Amino acid sequence: MAKLSDGLYTVGQFAKKAGVTIRTLRFYDKINLLKPSTYNDLGYRLYNKEDFGRLQKILTLKFVGLSLEEIGDIMKYDINDKDFKKSLNIQKKIIEDKINHMHTVLKAIDETLLMVEGQEALNWDKFVKVINLINLDKKWIDQYKNASNLRARINIHEKFSTNKEGWMPWYFKQLNIPKNSKILELGCGDGSFWAKNINEVSKDWQIVMTDFSEGMLNDAKKNLKEWKHNFTFGVVDAQELPYEDESFDVVIANHMLYHLNDLDKALGEIKRVLKPNGIFYASTVGKNHMKEMRDIISCVDKDLLNMEGFTLTEKFQLDSGKDRLNKWFKNVEIYKYEDSLEVSEGYAIIDYIFSMPGNIESVFKGDKFSKLEEIIKGLIKDKNYIHITKDTGFFKSIK
Structure with a gap:
């Protein structure tokens, strides 16, 4: 042809x-x-x-039954179409989730058929269960978006960080967790923190993994399913912990406290479930973290810096977090991780920006997106990469 x-x-x-x-x-x-x-x-x-x-x-995606509107939503969250390996892995995950969901619905229908065949009086709760299971199909797309966004934010650090040790291995080494400890992680995401350090995880620890998102928790289960460690999982709101007083030796909150509406309520709950002299580790970023990203956005439209994605971490940062923690804990210490990014691929910056909270991607239409691309290409052309400051660390606090 x-x-x-x-x-x-x-x-x-x-x-x-x-x-x-x-x-x-x-x-x-x-x-x-x-x-x-x-x-x-x-x-x-x-x-x-x-x-x-x-x-x-x-x-x-159409083959597995998604509507064109749903496909459009998914396509928007995968900016870099040149990364075909990433694209195929995403498709594979979506198809697997769809197959698992269909098996679950099929099982529920079989159970309902047995009930219909064996009883004169129908149990309508069985039909309600099938309806609810079918409706779950609409929820996993949002869960996929959350997981895809998290992966975009992790990827840029894994690929372009100048400190090759990596944040997660370095952070894990700083933890001083005694033997036979019971550990609670709040906002565990997809479980990457434990998966990347699995060889250092003691098998005598009891690790309770929690997240507010059921989709994130499902991803964590998948990432850790091959490891014979004492992991348990639960959908939990950090502001209302469903655990007894003095239940845990260690509580960990990695880059999540700034997502909470009532931070003091959560800190009170964390203190309540910690044993006497229990340790609380809370990682976060400082005000200079990724400041060059904000400079790029400012060149497109400085008003965009008022969006949630650029203001969210102000609730709990390295610069101010110690004062918040001192109200609840003693011996609060801060540890910083020395690192920066040298990003040589423009799509990675766009992926990162669009993955931030607040649906930032929806604002970059037409001219704004073209201007963003133009600015990033120009900056990379000068040095073959864009230098981006990282301001990351954690607090260690004692009950």
Whole structure:
């Protein structure tokens, strides 16, 4: 089949090679699901090889039963389409979740069929259970977004940090956890902290993993399922801990206290569940953390710095956290991790910005997104990377 000399396909060529109709491509363009890479001088749509990857993802997600609106939401949370390994892993996870969900619904229907066949009086609670299970299908998309955002924030640090030891291994080494300790982690996310340090985790520890997000907790279970350690899991609000007084030797809160609406209430709960002389570790960032990111955003639109993603950590930072902790604990000490980023790939910065709380991605439409890309490309061109300050550390407090 003939191909344009610069590696682009007309809409007819692209449709024929991909096995879809021209009408389908025009519709996907209209709803912003698959935009052409460019247009020729006459205004005709032109597609490139990378657009086959995007189309494949759309068709895969459609195959498992997602609506075009749901597919559009997922596509928005995967900015870097050139990373096809990442894209395929995401598709694999979504398909696995969909299959598991369908098996759960099928089991519930089988149980209801047995009830219908064996009883004259129907138990309508069984039908309600099936309805509720079907509705869960709508929740895991939001859970996926949360997990995808967390992964984007972790990835930039893993790939571009100048301190090659890594934050999580360094932080874990600083913990002074006695043998036979009972440990509570609040806001465990996907369990990366323990998975990355699993060889250092003592098998005599009892580790209670909690998060406010059920989706995050499910990811943590998957990440830790192969390890024969004493992990238990629970969906928990840190402001109302469902544990008895003086239950834990250690409580850990990694980069999560600034998410809480009532920080003092949570600190009171943490103190309550700690044993006498129990240790509380709380990691966070300082006011200079990722300041170059804010400089980039300011060049696009300084008013965007008032959004939640750029103000959230002010609730609990390295600069002010000690005063908050001193109200509840004794011997509060601060430890800082020396590091910075040298980011050579612009998409990683865009991924990170769009992963921040407050739905920041929705603001960057049209000209603002183009300006953001232009600024990042220009900065990388100067030095082949963008230097970004990191201001990270933790507090160690004693009850």
